[in-house]
Amino acid sequence: MAQVPVQTIHRDPQLFYWILVPITIVMILTGVLRHYATVLMATAPKKLDQKTIREQRSLLHGINVRSNFHVLSKRSFTTRRDALTTAYESGAYLKDPERRGQAPPNPMSDPSSMEGMMGMMKNQMAMIIPNTLIMSWINAFFSGYVIMKLPFPLTIKFKSMLQAGVATKDMDPRWMSSISWYFLCIFGLQSVFNFLLGNDNAASQMAQQMGQMAPPTGQMFGPGVDPDKQFIAEVENLAVIEHYSVLDGVEQRLLEGITV
Amino acid sequence: MAPSLLHPPSQLSHAAALQLSQQAPAVLRSSPSTVSASPLSALFSASESPELWTKYENLLLSCLRTGDERAAHQCLERLVARFGNDNERVMAFKGLLKEADAENNGQLELVLKEYDQILSDNDTNIPITKRRIALLRSLGRVSDAASSLVRLLEFSPTDAEAWSELAEIYLTQGLYAQAIYALEEVLILAPNAWNIHARLGEMQYMAATASGAGAGPYRKYLAEALKRFARSIELCDDYLRGYYGLKLVTSEVLGDSAGSTKQNGADEFSLPDPATIERLNELATAKLSEIVRHAAARDPGWCGYDELEVAAARELLTKDASALPGVVR
Numbered sequence: 135m136a137q138v139p140v141q142t143i144h145r146d147p148q149l150f151y152w153i154l155v156p157i158t159i160v161m162i163l164t165g166v167l168r169h170y171a172t173v174l175m176a177t178a179p180k181k182l183d184q185k186t187i188r189e190q191r192s193l194l195h196g197i198n199v200r201s202n203f204h205v206l207s208k209r210s211f212t213t214r215r216d217a218l219t220t221a222y223e224s225g226a227y228l229k230d231p232e233r234r235g236q237a238p239p240n241p242m243s244d245p246s247s248m249e250g251m252m253g254m255m256k257n258q259m260a261m262i263i264p265n266t267l268i269m270s271w272i273n274a275f276f277s278g279y280v281i282m283k284l285p286f287p288l289t290i291k292f293k294s295m296l297q298a299g300v301a302t303k304d305m306d307p308r309w310m311s312s313i314s315w316y317f318l319c320i321f322g323l324q325s326v327f328n329f330l331l332g333n334d335n336a337a338s339q340m341a342q343q344m345g346q347m348a349p350p351t352g353q354m355f356g357p358g359v360d361p362d363k364q365f366i367a368e369v370e371n372l373a374v375i376e377h378y379s380v381l382d383g384v385e386q387r388l389l390e391g392i393t394v
Numbered sequence: 395m396a397p398s399l400l401h402p403p404s405q406l407s408h409a410a411a412l413q414l415s416q417q418a419p420a421v422l423r424s425s426p427s428t429v430s431a432s433p434l435s436a437l438f439s440a441s442e443s444p445e446l447w448t449k450y451e452n453l454l455l456s457c458l459r460t461g462d463e464r465a466a467h468q469c470l471e472r473l474v475a476r477f478g479n480d481n482e483r484v485m486a487f488k489g490l491l492k493e494a495d496a497e498n499n500g501q502l503e504l505v506l507k508e509y510d511q512i513l514s515d516n517d518t519n520i521p522i523t524k525r526r527i528a529l530l531r532s533l534g535r536v537s538d539a540a541s542s543l544v545r546l547l548e549f550s551p552t553d554a555e556a557w558s559e560l561a562e563i564y565l566t567q568g569l570y571a572q573a574i575y576a577l578e579e580v581l582i583l584a585p586n587a588w589n590i591h592a593r594l595g596e597m598q599y600m601a602a603t604a605s606g607a608g609a610g611p612y613r614k615y616l617a618e619a620l621k622r623f624a625r626s627i628e629l630c631d632d633y634l635r636g637y638y639g640l641k642l643v644t645s646e647v648l649g650d651s652a653g654s655t656k657q658n659g660a661d662e663f664s665l666p667d668p669a670t671i672e673r674l675n676e677l678a679t680a681k682l683s684e685i686v687r688h689a690a691a692r693d694p695g696w697c698g699y700d701e702l703e704v705a706a707a708r709e710l711l712t713k714d715a716s717a718l719p720g721v722v723r
Contacts, residue, residue, distance in 0.1 A: 181516075181518070182518065183518065184517050184518050184549050185549075187518055187549055187550060188548070188549035188550070191549070191550050191551055191552045192551060194551075194552045195551040195552050198552065198582050198583055199582055202581070202582045202583075202585040203582075204585070205578075205581045205582065205585045205591075206578055206581070206582070207618060207662065207663055208662075209662060210575075210578055379663075380585075380625065381618070381621040381622070381624075381625055381663060384621050384624040384625050384628060385620070385621070385624050385666050385670055385674055386666075386670070387624075387628060388624045388627060388628055388674070388677070389670070389673055389674065389677065391628070392627070392631075392677065392681075
């Protein structure tokens with residue numbers, strides 16, 4: 135097989151200083167700006183009133199009793215189970231007992247949950263707007279150039295990624311266009327932001343996208359969840375526990391395990 | 395282990411607390427007096443870390459304990475400058491300083507009124523609620539403190555600190571059953587806390603040996619106390635309090651020859667057979683003397699025992715040896 139001749143394209147070395155470096159600097163600066171915009175726009179967590187706290191922590195209490203029942207003696211556990219079951223079933227811990235049995239309010243119309251959604255919207259906006267702006271800026275000024283050659287060979291599949299905006303069929307995929315450099319910056323600047331802003335920065339969009347892909351599992355007290363149903367479910371969980379205690383036979387374990 | 399400013403100083407000995415508070419001028423000088431939250435300075439200077447604020451809080455507590463109130467006020471100023479006057483934790487620290495500055499009960503009552511005022515504005519301010527309870531207790535109004543704690547636990551039943559405080563208050567009032575209940579709640583929240591297991595065992599031992607306990611509850615409490623101590627040793631090797639309690643309980647059971655061997659109901663723990671108790675007693679004695687010997691010789695790896703606890707263990711061993719002169723081990 136004949137050796138494919140190495141493609142050479144004569145570029146102005148100034149391209150490097152006037153495209154590569156500006157795009158990188160702009161990307162870093164936007165990241166930093168986005169971080170501080172997110173920090174400034176973040177709303178303080180809403181104060182919960184006493185009844186809400188009571189509702190949530192009572193449920194947590196039940197969950198704790200259920201998961202750590204083995205530290206209790208059987209009698210202590212049964213007492214607690216009976217008390218919790220009665221309270222849960224009668225709805226004593228509910229925030230507003232008279233609304234019991236009604237459908238939960240639509241989260242879209244509930245003002246308290248609207249705030250959470252607004253927060254999410256704001257974050258989304260802080261990501262979308264700068265990205266659109268920068269992308270159109272790059273498209274307007276720098277589209278159509280090949281700006282650098284990667285120092286390692288690549289297969290043909292990378293062509294669409296690296297040479298976006300340069301529609302040539304035969305060019306080696308090692309050549310890179312400015313848009314592609316922009317994408318590389320989006321994905322690759324995480325460590326730079328970590329260095330500049332600390333670990334829990336809001337600059338990188340990758341982290342945020344990851345967060346969206348895995349929906350938060352802690353949706354215990356979110357809007358649209360009926361606490362009464364949670365309490366009833368917890369009653370069932372408590373009811374099926376077959377009690378054993380970690381104290382059963384502890385003397386034997388101790389005598390076997392410890393030698394003087 | 396050298397005392398560190400990153401851990402809460404409540405468990406420290408007096409000497410260690412003094413050592414910490416003597417570091418105050420150095421710590422206050424070495425860290426910047428205000429941390430700016432502005433983006434520009436954060437880019438160029440070292441950013442603030444949560445450890446810094448933990449340090450200030452612990453330093454404040456140590457300084458108050460050793461009477462260095464000027465340094466404590468400086469710590470508080472920095473906390474206020476960073477978090478503002480409305481932060482709940484900072485409010486609690488401010489109250490604490492005011493309590494420390496108060497010279498008589500009248501001024502303390504004023505601080506108490508302030509707490510009530512804060513709580514009437516915001517009834518979910520848990521740090522202030524806890525300060526108020528502590529103040530009530532130190533003013534001697536123990537039953538008020540207990541009822542406030544019950545009210546706090548009514549809406550926040552997952553607060554281990556409050557449960558254990560309630561247990562101690564009930565214990566001082568001699569309400570053993572309530573104290574045991576409260577301490578069991580702590581165990582539910584922290585199932586592997588060996589010190590709580592041992593403390594529960596101690597409470598059950600106290601409940602058993604308190605006058606007025608009938609024969610049934612007596613055996614029940616002793617059985618559970620024995621198991622609690624055993625569990626605490628299982629969780630933490632060479633735990634002095636656990637072995638001490640185990641020795642006390644087993645001696646108590648062995649000495650109580652009058653007790654019937656009647657088993658408790660199925661719901662209760664029952665005492666193991668006498669041979670096992672005898673072996674447990676021997677194990678506890680052997681381990682205690684080992685610990686006492688090593689701690690007295692200050693062997694490496696055996697430091698960290700509280701000196702008073704070691705002394706108590708030694709006393710228990712001597713008493714035991716003199717009570718049973720015929721037994722040769």
